[in-house]
Amino acid sequence: MAVQEPIQNGAQPARAAKLPTTSPSPPPAYLDTAANNNDNDNDQTAESSKKDSGISSPADSDQNSSSSLAKQLESRLRNIPDDLVLRDEYYQGAYLRSNKGLLSGSDTPTSGVSTLVESRLLSPSPTIAPLASTISAIATASISNGKNDAPVNVEAQVRARIPFPEGEFNLYLYKNDQDTKEHLALVFGNRITSKSLERPRKGESEMDRKIRGAKPRSSNNSENQETTTTNVDHNVGYNDTNTKTGTLVRIHSECFTGETVSSVRCDCGYQLAEAMRLIRKEGHGVIVYLRQEGRNIGLLEKLKAYNVQDMGHNTVEANLLLNHPADGRTYGAARAILEDLGVTEIRLLTNNPDKIKQIKGDASSPSDGDYLDIKEHVPMVPKWWGSSKETPSPEIEGEEVEDGIKSHLPFHRQLNPQKSVMTEADRYLITKLTQMGHMLEPPTHSSSILS
Numbered sequence: 001m002a003v004q005e006p007i008q009n010g011a012q013p014a015r016a017a018k019l020p021t022t023s024p025s026p027p028p029a030y031l032d033t034a035a036n037n038n039d040n041d042n043d044q045t046a047e048s049s050k051k052d053s054g055i056s057s058p059a060d061s062d063q064n065s066s067s068s069l070a071k072q073l074e075s076r077l078r079n080i081p082d083d084l085v086l087r088d089e090y091y092q093g094a095y096l097r098s099n100k101g102l103l104s105g106s107d108t109p110t111s112g113v114s115t116l117v118e119s120r121l122l123s124p125s126p127t128i129a130p131l132a133s134t135i136s137a138i139a140t141a142s143i144s145n146g147k148n149d150a151p152v153n154v155e156a157q158v159r160a161r162i163p164f165p166e167g168e169f170n171l172y173l174y175k176n177d178q179d180t181k182e183h184l185a186l187v188f189g190n191r192i193t194s195k196s197l198e199r200p201r202k203g204e205s206e207m208d209r210k211i212r213g214a215k216p217r218s219s220n221n222s223e224n225q226e227t228t229t230t231n232v233d234h235n236v237g238y239n240d241t242n243t244k245t246g247t248l249v250r251i252h253s254e255c256f257t258g259e260t261v262s263s264v265r266c267d268c269g270y271q272l273a274e275a276m277r278l279i280r281k282e283g284h285g286v287i288v289y290l291r292q293e294g295r296n297i298g299l300l301e302k303l304k305a306y307n308v309q310d311m312g313h314n315t316v317e318a319n320l321l322l323n324h325p326a327d328g329r330t331y332g333a334a335r336a337i338l339e340d341l342g343v344t345e346i347r348l349l350t351n352n353p354d355k356i357k358q359i360k361g362d363a364s365s366p367s368d369g370d371y372l373d374i375k376e377h378v379p380m381v382p383k384w385w386g387s388s389k390e391t392p393s394p395e396i397e398g399e400e401v402e403d404g405i406k407s408h409l410p411f412h413r414q415l416n417p418q419k420s421v422m423t424e425a426d427r428y429l430i431t432k433l434t435q436m437g438h439m440l441e442p443p444t445h446s447s448s449i450l451s
């Protein structure tokens, strides 16, 4: 999937022969907003404001908000095609019956837990309650439909060392031919390198190459020659003796709130730090960091969704009520980046079944390009949920220190497993479990979270 020619200033590069050019087909009407989701956050502003002008403001009373949202939902239901069939086996229990917008069957993947959780937590007020099951079934449909995952060509523009107290990652910045976003890859261990970064550019000097983090042209002939500071392996001594098949990979989506300002509304900051910790511990691996803020609705829309959540809805419902898909992310760029890095067999750090399916691609589909072989799915258990059989250690802070990368986790200190009230991060996780089919187990050690 990597490009044959450099991508310059938005010009379309020549595509690799095995990846024919295909125009993305338009998304269905009920996902029309999602069609704009590949643009920058800024690009979304004007369009989104227009689209959402009818949405009740957070300042409205709950009652008014609920009935107004209910009306909008009803009208959207009418636009959903007849007999929409879900493609994902995780959501087999849920399907939409007809253009009357009636729902039949809404079993969620973990029905025991979800019934409990849905009734107690996800239906916060009697006014909103009747909407909850309807919305959740639409959510399961929207998660897996309307994806526009045309083949993506990528080219690494630059590589730079990012030191941490206990080791160094190399950060690669990519351009691609599908959106204007700067997708990234954080690579640990010098055995993983980018083909497109090393490819000579027309007219560039050795200094140009050095500045963009490529090896000197002369060293390209002898693979292992390490003649510059850029190429010194700063991570020598790390446990690189892993014999498992497949590179440890995390495909992570941008979350300004969770990662940059350590919000506890979600677990994104924790997951990024945990992925870095696990990869560093293993000795080599990749975090592909996709600029798909807010499950690709952009920060502006995510913040509006927060306000809708504050009216009593969960993350999935809030997206749908704002006329966005529950999850509008695509993973073509991630597949292309991994291929550029020479990583074709992976052990994927995730709990998200839809992500696994999309990353893997469809071997028979030309638009999916090369088949990415997921050797193993490695769960990312939130540390404060822990194993349901274990009693959690109250000394979470101690665990962070043990593995080095601790500065990312200030919020962790607020997530005390012994707490008696459920945090917003717990609610976020429970929504992922019950509404999006994530492979998570709620902590039975802390009954307070679910009661």
Ligand SMILES: Nc1nc2c(ncn2[C@@H]2O[C@H](COP(=O)(O)OP(=O)(O)OP(=O)(O)O)[C@@H](O)[C@H]2O)c(=O)[nH]1
Residues within 6 Å of the ligand: 251, 252, 253, 254, 255, 256, 265, 266, 267, 268, 271, 292, 293, 294, 295, 296, 297, 302, 305, 306, 315, 319, 349, 350, 351, 352, 355, 380, 432, 438
């Ligand atoms: N729309 C929306 N997006 C959110 C919200 N909270 C976090 N996100 C985004 O969700 C994305 C992360 O997705 P998650 O569902 O947490 O995790 P995942 O990557 O699908 O699954 P894992 O691989 O198991 O971590 C990031 O892009 C966040 O910005 C929210 O309330 N609303």
